[in-house]
Amino acid sequence: MRPTNPKMRSASVKQPAYRPASVQSSSSPINESVSTMSSNDPLAQYYVKNQPYYMPVADEVELFESAYSVRMPMMLKGPTGCGKTRFVEYMAWKLGRPLITVACNEDMTASDLVGRFLLDANGTRWQDGPLAIAARHGAICYLDEVVEARQDTTVIIHPLTDSRRVLPLEKKGELIECHPDFFIVISYNPGYQSLMKDLKQSTKQRFGGLDFNYPDIEVESQIVSHEGKVDNETARKLVHIGERARNLKGHGLDEGISTRMLIYAASLISAGVDPVNACRVALVRPITDDVDMRDALDSAVLAYF
Numbered sequence: 001m002r003p004t005n006p007k008m009r010s011a012s013v014k015q016p017a018y019r020p021a022s023v024q025s026s027s028s029p030i031n032e033s034v035s036t037m038s039s040n041d042p043l044a045q046y047y048v049k050n051q052p053y054y055m056p057v058a059d060e061v062e063l064f065e066s067a068y069s070v071r072m073p074m075m076l077k078g079p080t081g082c083g084k085t086r087f088v089e090y091m092a093w094k095l096g097r098p099l100i101t102v103a104c105n106e107d108m109t110a111s112d113l114v115g116r117f118l119l120d121a122n123g124t125r126w127q128d129g130p131l132a133i134a135a136r137h138g139a140i141c142y143l144d145e146v147v148e149a150r151q152d153t154t155v156i157i158h159p160l161t162d163s164r165r166v167l168p169l170e171k172k173g174e175l176i177e178c179h180p181d182f183f184i185v186i187s188y189n190p191g192y193q194s195l196m197k198d199l200k201q202s203t204k205q206r207f208g209g210l211d212f213n214y215p216d217i218e219v220e221s222q223i224v225s226h227e228g229k230v231d232n233e234t235a236r237k238l239v240h241i242g243e244r245a246r247n248l249k250g251h252g253l254d255e256g257i258s259t260r261m262l263i264y265a266a267s268l269i270s271a272g273v274d275p276v277n278a279c280r281v282a283l284v285r286p287i288t289d290d291v292d293m294r295d296a297l298d299s300a301v302l303a304y305f
C-alpha cells in the first residue's frame with residue numbers, strides 16, 4: 001500500500017446519460033467473456049473489450065476482487081484524475097463483467113437511473129434506465145461522482161445495497177430482484193464535499209470504501225510515460241512538478257495537479273510543444289487564476305525544464 005493513502009479508486013463525469021464501457025487502447029488479448037457472449041445479450045455493448053492499462057498502486061485489485069466475490073458495494077474515494085475510472089474499467093475487464101457507467105449530475109432524476117415510459121407509434125413502452133439494466137441482467141454499475149446527484153435520487157440505490165438486493169420500478173409497478181452478478185460501485189471526491197453536498201450516512205454505510213490517491217513518484221512516472229508517450233526522464237520531471245503543486249494544496253491551491261493533467265502535459269510535449277509551454281498550458285493555467293500562485297508554479301516548472 002501507499003504509505004499515506006490506502007488504495008481504492010473511482011471516477012466522475014457530468015452528463016446524465018450513461019455510456020457503455022469504454023474501449024481502452026491496449027495490446028492485450030481480447031477478454032474471454034467477449035468471445036463467448038451471445039449477440040442477443042442485452043449487455044453485449046457494455047463489455048470492456050481490450051485490457052485497460054492500469055498500474056496497481058497498492059492492494060486495490062485484490063480488495064476489489066474480494067468485495068466483488070461477496071457483492072459488497074464499493075465506494076472509491078479520491079481526488080479527480082487519480083485513476084478511479086481507469087481502475088473500474090480495468091476491474092470490469094479483469095472480472096469479465098460488463099460495465100455501465102453513469103455520470104451523475106444534479107439534474108439527474110430517479111427516472112434517469114431506473115427508467116421511464118416512452119411514447120412511440122404503438123403507444124407507450126417502458127425503457128429500463130442504466131441501473132435497471134445492470135440490476136436485471138447482472139452488470140457492474142458505476143455511479144461516477146455520486147455526490148453530484150441529489151439526495152432524493154441517491155436513495156434509489158438503498159434497496160439495492162442491502163440484503164434485499166431489489167430495485168423497485170415504482171412507475172412500472174415492478175420489483176426487480178437483482179441478478180446475482182449485479183455489482184454497484186460509486187465514486188466521489190471528498191475534497192468537493194460540503195454540507196450541502198455529501199452523501200447521507202445511511203448511504204455511505206452501505207458501501208465498503210477504498211481510498212485513492214496519486215501514485216508514488218516511481219509508479220506515477222511510469223504511468224505518465226506510458227500514457228503521455230514521453231521518455232521516463234521527462235515523465236519524472238513532470239511528476240516532480242506535480243509533487244510541488246500538491247504540497248501547495250490548502251496553501252492557496254484547492255486541488256493539486258492530477259495524474260490526468262501530467263499526462264496532458266506529457267502528450268503536448270510528445271506532440272512537439274516546448275516543455276515549459278506545455279506545463280503552463282496543461283498544469284499551471286487550469287488550476288489557478290492567482291498571479292502569485294501562477295508565478296510560484298511557473299518557477300517550479302523552470303526548475304525542471
Ligand SMILES: Nc1ncnc2c1ncn2[C@@H]1O[C@H](COP(=O)(O)OP(=O)(O)O)[C@@H](O)[C@H]1O
Pocket residue numbers: 010011012053054055056057078079080081082083084085086087215223227259260263
Ligand atoms: N494507476 C493507474 N494506472 C494507469 N493509468 C492511470 C492510473 N492512475 C491514473 N491513470 C491515468 O490517469 C488518467 C486519469 O485517471 P481517471 O481514472 O480518469 O481519474 P479519476 O476517475 O480518478 O478522475 C487515466 O486516464 C489514466 O491515463
Ligand SMILES: [Mg+2]
Pocket residue numbers: 010011012013081084085086144
Ligand atoms: Mg473519473
